[in-house]
Amino acid sequence: MLDLYIDGHASYGKIRFDPSPEIHHAAGTLRFKGILDIRPADQLWFLALADHFRTYLNFFHRHFHTGSEDTFWAAVSYGKFNRMIHELLGYDVHAKGSDLIRPHIPDLYGCLKDDLARPGTTFLYVNNTYLHKKNHDRYKSNFPTHFIVLDDIHRIDVPPSAVGSHVPEDDMVDIVYWDYGGRTLRQVSLRFLKKIVFGVTHCSPPSQNP
Amino acid sequence: MNIATPYRLPVAAAFFLVVFASSCTTLNIKNYYHRHRPTLDSIEETFRHAWQAKPFSIEFTDRSFDRVSIELITDTLTYIYEYDVGETRLHDTLVKYGYDPVPVRWLIGRMRRMNCTWIDRLDYYGDTSRHSLIYIALWPRTFNRPFVDKKYYILTYFQQPQYFDSEGRLLTGRRMHHIRKINAEVYRRINDKVCYTISDRFR
Numbered sequence: 001m002l003d004l005y006i007d008g009h010a011s012y013g014k015i016r017f018d019p020s021p022e023i024h025h026a027a028g029t030l031r032f033k034g035i036l037d038i039r040p041a042d043q044l045w046f047l048a049l050a051d052h053f054r055t056y057l058n059f060f061h062r063h064f065h066t067g068s069e070d071t072f073w074a075a076v077s078y079g080k081f082n083r084m085i086h087e088l089l090g091y092d093v094h095a096k097g098s099d100l101i102r103p104h105i106p107d108l109y110g111c112l113k114d115d116l117a118r119p120g121t122t123f124l125y126v127n128n129t130y131l132h133k134k135n136h137d138r139y140k141s142n143f144p145t146h147f148i149v150l151d152d153i154h155r156i157d158v159p160p161s162a163v164g165s166h167v168p169e170d171d172m173v174d175i176v177y178w179d180y181g182g183r184t185l186r187q188v189s190l191r192f193l194k195k196i197v198f199g200v201t202h203c204s205p206p207s208q209n210p
Numbered sequence: 211m212n213i214a215t216p217y218r219l220p221v222a223a224a225f226f227l228v229v230f231a232s233s234c235t236t237l238n239i240k241n242y243y244h245r246h247r248p249t250l251d252s253i254e255e256t257f258r259h260a261w262q263a264k265p266f267s268i269e270f271t272d273r274s275f276d277r278v279s280i281e282l283i284t285d286t287l288t289y290i291y292e293y294d295v296g297e298t299r300l301h302d303t304l305v306k307y308g309y310d311p312v313p314v315r316w317l318i319g320r321m322r323r324m325n326c327t328w329i330d331r332l333d334y335y336g337d338t339s340r341h342s343l344i345y346i347a348l349w350p351r352t353f354n355r356p357f358v359d360k361k362y363y364i365l366t367y368f369q370q371p372q373y374f375d376s377e378g379r380l381l382t383g384r385r386m387h388h389i390r391k392i393n394a395e396v397y398r399r400i401n402d403k404v405c406y407t408i409s410d411r412f413r
Contacts, residue, residue, distance in 0.1 A: 032391040037335035134411035135362070136273050136327070136349070176287070186290040 001041060004048060015087055019051045022064040030069060035180075046074075055080040078125050078199045081147060090206050097125055097199025099144065108194055109173065112153050115202045122150045124177070125199030130192070144198035151183060152176040158187070239363050239406045242350070246324065253320050254344050254367045257329050260313040267330035268317055269413075275322045280314070281330075282307050295322065325350045327362065328412045334392055336383065343368050343392075347412035362412045366392065371402035380405050 003010035009018040019027075027047050028040035036042055050073065051064060057080075061073035068074065076084075078099050086093045096111075097103040105111050115122040128146040158172045173193065176185045243250060260266070265283035271292060279292040280300070289307065293300045295318060304311040321329060328347040333340050344367040373381040375389070380397040382388045389396055393413065397405035 031388075032394070035333070035335070038338060038340065133269075133271060134413055136271075136412075182288060183286065184288045184290060187292070 050074040091203040095201045120204030123201040149178040
């Protein structure tokens with residue numbers, strides 16, 4: 001990070017970051033982005049990552065311009081996310097999912113439990129418009145929008161009257177996840193979880209691979 | 211039933227007039243605030259005091275204001291639970307995590323009466339420092355019409371008097387004449403400490 005800040009370019013593992021001049025000017029000047037406003041180093045890092053790693057979403061947004069941080073220029077597809085982890089950290093990445101179609105995981109709870117029991121980190125690629133509702137529209141986009149780190153998942157006992165007759169008693173789970181804001185515990189039904197999950201990625205450090 | 215050809219044009223025109231009228235319906239948020247000021251201010255004040263005791267936020271998740279979601283914020287974890295209004299589990303949850311149920315229940319009742327869909331304390335940032343405001347999202351049913359995109363009234367209560375330009379838009383500071391955005395929206399003055407905007411999302 002110091003090399004990136006002082007020299008304008010740096011290496012991280014096998015990756016050589018050489019951000020464009022537009023990135024040099026923009027890093028540290030982004031405003032009204034929440035906590036990023038007072039974290040210029042985070043701005044520099046996020047912009048350098050978005051400038052280096054490209055995906056098909058960059059087809060119409062190849063270069064950074066003012067305001068590009070709010071467009072597909074900065075978007076992260078599922079493939080790009082997995083590639084970033086593998087290339088930057090050298091982690092072994094096991095991914096199930098895609099940008100458009102939900103993965104077929106018959107026992108999602110068991111799958112997530114297994115991933116959490118193994119060494120490493122489990123990421124979920126989710127449609128955040130359901131998880132973090134921002135309006136009451138009946139029709140929402142059916143695309144994934146966010147990556148969250150899954151910390152824990154466990155079944156809970158909820159009275160049937162509390163969740164409605166359409167949800168089986170053993171269908172409710174507590175999930176604990178981390179996003180940029182902090183760790184959150186939330187009660188959801190497995191049906192809801194299946195609806196919002198578009199990808200499950202498990203990353204394990206190279207030394208912990210069997 | 212077929213509409214006779216000479217009447218098709220007037221019928222179509224009437225239909226589009228109704229659609230246009232309903233999509234342009236607006237409620238004057240300033241008048242709304244002044245009319246309901248005692249209630250809105252008491253909601254803000256009660257929330258501010260209760261939040262200072264233990265942080266939380268309240269959200270109504272459905273159109274009928276029957277389901278309430280509550281975020282209980284601790285140092286290590288934010289707990290999010292959703293209940294029917296009046297459900298005993300809400301009271302039990304609040305007691306379990308050390309919250310005073312009285313102001314929370316009072317807030318839920320008043321928010322429901324005022325069609326307030328979300329209340330929270332938000333951070334916003336100056337050049338190097340963090341400030342906070344109370345954010346109240348209103349969704350009056352009279353405003354809930356088809357073809358209306360921006361349907362939420364947002365009120366923000368600041369701790370300090372704010373600066374505004376000649377058009378009443380919220381500025382970043384006295385010397386920095388930039389228009390401040392909160393949640394990507396420009397806010398306008400109601401009084402020195404209270405601003406409003408109309409948005410397509412409640413947070």
